[in-house]
Amino acid sequence: MPYFLAYEQINELLAALSALGYRCLGPQVREGAIIFDDLKDADQLPWGLRDAQKPGYYRLEKSEETEAFAWANGPQAIKPLLFKPKESLWRVQKNAEGKYLFQETLPEHQPIALIGARACDLAAMQVQDKTLLTGQYTDAHYAWHRQHLLIVAVNCSYSSQNCFCVSTQTGPKATSGYDLALTEIEDGFVVEIGSEKGEALIHALACESATKKALEKAALRTQHAANMQSKRMPKNNSRALRDILMNNLNHPRWEEVAERCLSCGNCTSVCPTCFCHHQTETPTAQNDGSVHAREWDSCFTQGHSYIHGQVIRDTTEKRYKQWLTHKLGTWWDQFDTSGCVGCGRCITWCPVGIDLTEEMAAISGESNEKK
Ligand code: SF4
């Protein structure tokens, strides 16, 4: 049974989460973009702002609506909270007898309550779960962060020009992976419960049941976001893209896109499913130990394909081909899913505006325009 959370109750929600020991993070404006930061009061939310996004373009604009979530997405998803840009994995220290002792360094911070994750962000988290939680090895650090994260998702009422989650079937409405999911309507939110933790929380707030009219308005909001999308991934992001890509490894389009691509790696940094990383070693000043850390890497760096004295992907063409054939193609072989959830971030934050749906349209021959 969905509930209704009035705008005035946002601070009650924050207080309830704090009382349970959570550090609340929510969307706020920082340096011209909406990112997740400590949220202590509803006034910090980006009220009345809209994000204009195009390939290689992101600007915040005042919107006619005075809503808190009238924007599509910012450069972050959930990834930086679960798979951190840099995180120490273990340390080694020499003891008084001269022996080296190795110790795992698991995270020790407060549990986090994230407010404002989008449907595509949840879908990306579930893709990362496949990579880092299931299979032969579990990533202990990712598992720790995952276990200590509560998610209050917000269904999209607006899409950006770069969103294409309808074609990837990952949005704009969250269907799983959340504790609570909100849909903003006039004066507040329709709230859906996704877990026992979410249920306990909403009962503690004494929210009223959502009226039939509120539910209809919420459904129209999500439909509005879906209708706004003008872009799509060819073949609806299906496994068919794998064979199309692998049968076109010598397509002339690779050379064309490589002429534009700067190999900067922005696309992989903002992509909520990318997981490539390298390991670093930082010795102590006394040289009696060191900290071993994991740091994000990108298939666009030269070093990422360095194997035994040789850079395997030594041209931008090879690196772009690796990014697209893995993300949309061989990811299916490894994880039985696509690596793309249609968030559009790699298009927005690419400094030269390369659009992967356009690249896929050129290679597949199927349009990337949503009818
Ligand atoms: S490939 Fe691009 S559109 Fe797809 S999930 Fe990654 S950032 Fe989003």
Ligand code: SF4
């Ligand atoms: S596709 Fe764009 S964001 Fe990605 S490496 Fe090339 S220039 Fe950078």
